Amino acid sequence: MSSEKKPQAQTMIDWACQCLQQQGAAPEIAQAMAEHLVAGDLLGFRTHGLLRLRYNLQALQRGTTTPTGSYQVVSQRAAVALWDAQLLSGLFVLPQAVAQAITMARTYGTGTIVVKRAQHVAALAVYLEQATAAGMLVQMMCSTPAQQVVAPFGAKSACFSPNPFAIGVPTTTTPVLLDMSLSMTAAGKVRTALAEQRQLPYPALITAEGDYSCDPKTFVAEPPSVLASLGGAQLGYKGTGLNLFSELWTLALSDYGRAEADPADGDANTVWIQVVDPTAFAAEGQFAQQAQQLVEAVKACQPIDPNQPVRVPGEGALALRERQLQEGITYSAATWRQLQWCEEFCGVALP
Structure with missing residues (x-):
């Protein structure tokens, strides 16, 4: 794909929405899925943007993503709730969970919702501004109960999923947006490196022999390599602790861990979401000023x-989004090939 063929964001949203509806997604679900996948591309989260469309289309076709309906409230108190997404797309359910957590926080100062069995939520970063635009802090953690691809420190076999952690913080200017994996890299980035026939920039994989490696081919070898916990060969015990923290706050709190998970759940996620209203602690605007001072420091x-x-987290992503909204979204040749597959699968012509 040449640089002159950068598609506009809205054009890609409309196209992806048509593809998703063609595979049975209800219009409101397809719209939310398309918007949040493209939002990932705009912010530079390429592995969790429209590159994931193929997976979503196939999951709808197989029936592993619920195409219509609503989540179930499993339990609830004043400022906490557990939702079962019932295999609806996380791209559709998570914005609703963030909105409900914001509503709780306005009354109680904070709101926490754990969502289980949400089909792949993609980039957590795309949900953060929903809270920061309301003047609130947000924290999110995500795990995948049917997946084990990340090794704890000192091991060469997997225990964890590649759990992302994200925060959004309002300031007096642009928000702080952090979205990072608690493994050395995400599985999607390894697959992208494999598709583009390049090495990883650092040793993020542990082979069956126990060696740290940059070679993505080891990830599809037999037996395959596994992802290293954040910190790698020297400081991976820190990543192990963070991964354990993440899975206690998601899998254990939801009472849907790996022992209970259906292998057919695949990439279905459990997500912990907490929103905090700073005005429960200080006067209106004071927190944003304090946060701005930290950013400037x-x-x-x-x-x-x-x-x-x-730079502070999110600064580069927000600048990239502004540029791509003006100039169009840049897709690699490997990603464009995946979109062409979607075009043929759905019979919906690419823009």
Whole structure:
């Protein structure tokens, strides 16, 4: 795909929505799925943008994604709730969960919702601004009960899923947006490196022999390599602790861990969402000012390379989104091939 063929975001949303509806998704579900996948591309989360459309279309066709309906409230108190997404797309259910957590926080100062059995939620970053735009802090953690691909420190076999952690923080300017994996890399990035025939930039995989490797081919070998916990060969015990934290707050709290998970759940996620209203602690606007001071302190630090100033999480992603909204979204040749597969699968012509 040449640089002159960068499609506009709305064009890709409309196309993806048509594809998803063609596979049976209700219009409101298809719209939410398409919008949040494209939102991932706009922010630069390429492995969790429209690259995931093929998976979503196949899951709808197989019946492993519920095409219509609503989540079930399993239990609820004033400021906490457990939802069963009933294999609806997480791209559809999570915005509703964030909205409900915001409503709770307005009354009680905080709101926490755990959502289980949500089909792949994609990039957590795309849900954060929903809370920050309301002046609230948000934290999210995600795990996959039917998946074990991340090794704890000192092991060469897997125990965890590649659990993402995200926070959104309002300031007086642009929000702080952090979305990171608690493994050295995400499985999607390994598959992308494999498709693009390149090495990983650092040793993020542990082979069956127990060696740390940059080679994505080991991920599809027999036996396959596994992902290393954040911190790698030297500091992976920190990542192990964070992964355990994530899965206690998601799988254990939802009472739907790996012993209970149906293998057919595949990439279905459990997500912990907590929203905090800063006005429960200080006067309106005070938190944003404090947060802005912290952001400015970080950015004022002397950079190692003068040509690369220190940035805060989310700064680059938001700048990329603004640029791509103006110029169109840049897709790699490998991703465009996946979109062409979707075009043929659904019979809906690419823009």
